Amino acid sequence: MTANLIIGQSGGGTAVINSSLVGAVREAQRHSEIGRVFGMLNGVEGLLGDQVIDLTAQNDMVLDRLLTTPSSALGSCRFKVGGSDLDQLLTSLRRRDIRYVLYIGGNDSAESAHQLALAATRAGHELQVVAAPKTIDNDLPETDHCPGYGxxxxxxxxxxxxxxxxxxxxxxxxxxxxxxxxxxxxxxxxxxxxxxxxxxxxxxxxxxxxxxxxxxxxxxxxxxxxxxxxxxxxxxxxxxxxxxxxxxxxxxxxxxxxxxxxxxxxxxxxxxxxxxxxxxxxxxxxxxxxxxxxxxLLHVSDVDRREAYLVGQEAVCAALRGESDVMVILRRTSNEPYSCDVATIELPRIAGGERYxxxxxxxxxxxxxxxxxxxxxxxxxxxxxxxxxxxx
Amino acid sequence: MTANLIIGQSGGGTAVINSSLVGAVREAQRHSEIGRVFGMLNGVEGLLGDQVIDLTAQNDMVLDRLLTTPSSALGSCRFKVGGSDLDQLLTSLRRRDIRYVLYIGGNDSAESAHQLALAATRAGHELQVVAAPKTIDNDLPETDHCPGYGxxxxxxxxxxxxxxxxxxxxxxxxxxxxxxxxxxxxxxxxxxxxxxxxxxxxxxxxxxxxxxxxxxxxxxxxxxxxxxxxxxxxxxxxxxxxxxxxxxxxxxxxxxxxxxxxxxxxxxxxxxxxxxxxxxxxxxxxxxxxxxxxxxLLHVSDVDRREAYLVGQEAVCAALRGESDVMVILRRTSNEPYSCDVATIELPRIAGGERYxxxxxxxxxxxxxxxxxxxxxxxxxxxxxxxxxxxx
CATH class of the missing domain: 3.40.50.460 (Phosphofructokinase domain)
Structure with a gap:
């Protein structure tokens, strides 16, 4: 049985945030459990206003070019969801048969993702909500660093x-x-x-x-x-x-x-x-x-771009494993030579926190x-x- | 009979201003009429304070690296020469047996170069003063465009x-x-x-x-x-x-x-x-x-860098041809395919002028x-x- 997936971007952009988007889209295309891949225009604010596009329809050239396109190609928002927004979001997701939600963002976006996951649980709505980190500020807890910072x-x-x-x-x-x-x-x-x-x-x-x-x-x-x-x-x-x-x-x-x-x-x-x-x-x-x-664009770190892509892929994999209310993190496994792997962590350990x-x-x-x-x-x-x- | 050459940079820097410097140094090294190549630190202000370095002593690796080093490597100034400064400059030049002065700069620097050339003529001091244009503003008259603008x-x-x-x-x-x-x-x-x-x-x-x-x-x-x-x-x-x-x-x-x-x-x-x-x-x-x-550096135009180099070379050639009180200009000879050559023009036609x-x-x-x-x-x-x- 297939279900659909939706991806949103939120908060300030980064030079590599679209690599996470492309990583997620391409990973989703590899799994038969996932039907269509949607994109929210302007994050949850757009989803509330029913501004949704079909990313499955994008051709390979556009996806390739997104890897070298800075800032949020889906558009972004600074919008904290709560109250009746949550019911409206769940209705909108249900109408599109969406079971997987990926939200690419920083601290505030993690909080929105957490609220959505809680609301789904309360409503008995089967939904996997996974946050993918991005922030130039590098201030998310628990992860070695954040895509966009490099x-x-x-x-x-x-x-x-x-x-x-x-x-x-x-x-x-x-x-x-x-x-x-x-x-x-x-x-x-x-x-x-x-x-x-x-x-x-x-x-x-x-x-x-x-x-x-x-x-x-x-x-x-x-x-x-x-x-x-x-x-x-x-x-x-x-x-x-x-x-x-x-x-x-x-x-x-x-x-x-x-x-x-x-x-x-x-x-x-x-x-x-x-x-x-x-x-x-x-x-x-x-x-x-x-x-x-x-x-x-000309200052993009190749390591950063690769990791942003990886984080997008892992967000899809985590959702398919049935994880929800989690964020993908990067864990440094070695410094010389440098290597990082990915894991997930419960959103309540992230949301609202700041790492100094x-x-x-x-x-x-x-x-x-x-x-x-x-x-x-x-x-x-x-x-x-x-x-x-x-x-x- | 050999004589020495000195180069100065003046006004705001550009991303390719050092290519003009390197073009001049390398061109000078090809001519037996030129002995040593000096650099004024911080333009005429430095020359007045006797801050002069020997560029002949720089090795090839430094010169190569200067081609990809933005801003004035000799240091710069915003200083209009006049009055007793001019006598002092001539004394300083004579003491170092300098007959060729190249001044890389914009409108104000062209005016300084012009004043120096006039003072040399008045004093019967044999001196070739040649200005090399640079300005991001592209506002020098007579030239198709200015190195640094691209x-x-x-x-x-x-x-x-x-x-x-x-x-x-x-x-x-x-x-x-x-x-x-x-x-x-x-x-x-x-x-x-x-x-x-x-x-x-x-x-x-x-x-x-x-x-x-x-x-x-x-x-x-x-x-x-x-x-x-x-x-x-x-x-x-x-x-x-x-x-x-x-x-x-x-x-x-x-x-x-x-x-x-x-x-x-x-x-x-x-x-x-x-x-x-x-x-x-x-x-x-x-x-x-x-x-x-x-x-x-990452936004440098390769055409701009090449032309900045060319302008530095031509400044040396003009000085050796006996020209003085002139500025090198770029003349577009074709737009498709694009090509430019170099020429010189009398400084009074440049100095103080602005092109809108x-x-x-x-x-x-x-x-x-x-x-x-x-x-x-x-x-x-x-x-x-x-x-x-x-x-x-």
Whole structure:
């Protein structure tokens, strides 16, 4: 007896998230228990609105090309399901004779998948719900790392090396440079910026991580020290960096007041540029590559792409084994040579959880990265980083 | 009788500026009239401070690697020479028996080179000063295009295609996206964002150019139209975009007032996000890749790299022919198949000039790009752009 399968993508995209989609579609096609393979457009939000496409109808060329197409090709959403949504989702699934649901996403998506699995059990609806991890933030618990992280890390490592070249060359104009790293509450991406640092004289000179409060005095001492020694300084700054009071940098009110008396803040960028100008007396610049580490095709890690595919395949296999309310995880079985296998873990152990960067991975003053972290990260970013020439 | 040569880099870097450096060094090594090849660290500012290195001493591996090292490996400056600087520069050159000066840079650097050439003539100092063009902005007059532009254009074209994927996928969250393009007063880079646009439904939906004032009402009509038709909209926004009064967007005072009565402005980003929120009632996001189009190794155009090398070689040849106060230019001799040759032109015809995007290249409402521009740009960005799969 065959039943159908549906796949959704949710949350922010990654450069390899479609490899998980293709891995799942191709694995599903190998099993006679699975009839048609559907795709939700824009995750559960689309399924609620009955926006569903038939992926079985896609030809091989499209699937091949999806392997090198960044961001969620099915569209995405940021939508937490609950209440009557769940009944509506179950009705929609039943109508299409869908017994297998794969949901590719991060923490919030895992929570949605968990809620759907619980609702199915309550309703006596036979449904296998399997989550496939993806997140550039690498903050899902229990898994060695998350598909999407390796490519984002590769992007940031290379961009930091390139910022080093630019910052050094332009040091007589703007000697202090900030590179903002988007993300959530963990320092996995910020620390990755140090992967290509060949010598202590090179960027990143300072790495801030969200796990550790930003202390103005300490930061200025460390920055001044770097600037004096090297003539320039590159600082990695998470967009979620907070101070000791838990406030985002520059978010304290009172920088400005409008005609109604509302207070406005400088924002992180304005705050930091002003801070450097006042205390070091030099110009600073704040760059914000934004979404690029989630989408840059040319920075994709081949290891990351392969693992994203594998995770999609395993999600199908787990569903066919009758598992539900689980997420696929990666387990590192060896570091040299690097190898990972896949397994599954109960969603309640994942959903809502966040994994932080181990405290020892970045030195207290932010100037150095522990070799253990480099060893952890190196295999995930795939091929060699570029080697640049210096005439300094 | 041999004399020495010195090379400097000036202004903002490009991803291929070191290819001009290597082209010049290798060409110089082929001519017995040239003794040693020096490099100014940080352009004329470094030469004034006697920061000079011997490039003759660099081995082949370093030179090879410089071909794939973005940004100015000699360091750069933003420094206009004049007055007593010129005498000091001539003294420094004479002391090192330098008769040939190559200066790789954009508009301002061409002006510095011109001033140096004039000063040498006035002083009866035998000196050949040749400028080699580089600028991502593509705004130097007389040359078909500028080395550095092709790679920056390739970066922006690919990033816009990737932003299209991300913006479409996340359209239920942030349906309006701005991509800021750094640069000067011309729209060459902004227009390049449209190179990979396969259909009218895809990004960029609107292209603003600095040559054309931003008119709020017209912009909102065009944006609303795109958003309604496609469910999302990607807008290319030059950082130097001005309104009909010549003011940078969002730079009008009075958004906030500090305790001393000073007025503060929203800035371009704040202004545009607020504008979209108030008039379309949806969230907008403003991304600012910043310096990356000047430095991204993986986005280098092979054509651009080859031409940068050629321009460096020709600068040496021109100096040896006894030319001075000139800049090397590229002349397109054929578009299909594409070919360019090199020539030189008097610096006074370049220095201080700016070349703007022809008005017909971007439609008045910003929604379409003239095929003539695509034909102009296509050969400059090198190999094919990626082809992405869509499940829309």
């Amino acid at each position: 490519s984002a890390a590769r992007f940031l490592a290379i961009v930091t090396m390139e910022m080093d070249l630019d910052a050094w060359a332009m040091r007589s104009v703007e000697p202090v440079r900030f590179l903002e790293v988007k993300g959530r509450n963990s320092g996995w991406l910020a620390a990755a910026c140090a992967l290509g640092r060949a010598t202590e004289a090179m960027a990143p000179h300072l790495v801030c991580i969200p796990e550790r409060p930003f202390v103005e005095e300490d930061f200025l001492v460390a920055l001044d020290n770097c600037y004096r020694r090297h003539g320039y300084a590159v600082v990695i700054m998470p967009e979620t960096q907070r101070d000791a009071h838990g406030k985002l940098l520059g978010s304290h009110g009172s920088a400005w007041r409008d005609q109604y008396g509302h207070e406005y803040s400088l924002g992180t960028e304005g705050y930091l540029i002003d801070l450097v100008s006042r205390h070091l007396g030099v110009r600073a610049r704040y760059d914000r590559p934004g979404f690029l580490h989630k989408t840059s 960067l181990p405290d020892n991975y970045v030195s207290l003053d932010g100037t150095s990265i522990d070799p253990d972290f480099i060893n952890y990260l190196r295999p995930l970013v795939g091929g060699n980083l570029p080697t640049f020439a210096h005439l300094r | 790679s920056a254009a390739r970066f922006l074209a690919i990033v816009t295609m990737e932003m299209d994927l991300d913006a479409w996928a996340m359209r239920s969250v942030e349906p309006v996206r701005f991509l800021e393009v750094k640069g000067r007063n011309s729209g060459w880079l902004a227009a390049a964002c449209a190179l990979g646009r396969a259909t009218e439904a895809m990004a960029p939906h609107l292209v603003c150019i600095p040559e054309r004032p931003f008119v709020e009402e017209d912009f909102l009509v065009a944006l609303d139209n795109c958003y309604r038709r496609h469910g999302y909209a990607v807008v290319i926004m030059p950082e130097t975009q001005r309104d009909a009064h010549g003011k940078l967007l969002g730079s009008h005072g009075s958004a906030w007032r500090d305790q001393y009565g000073h007025e503060y402005s929203l800035g371009t980003e704040g202004y545009l996000i607020d504008l979209v929120s108030r008039h379309l009632g949806v969230r907008a996001r403003y991304d600012r890749p910043g310096f990356l189009h000047k430095t991204s 995007l022809p008005d017909n290249y971007v439609s008045l409402d910003g929604t379409s790009i003239d095929p003539d521009f695509i034909n102009y740009l296509r050969p400059l960005v090198g190999g094919n752009l990626p082809t992405f799969a869509h499940l829309r």
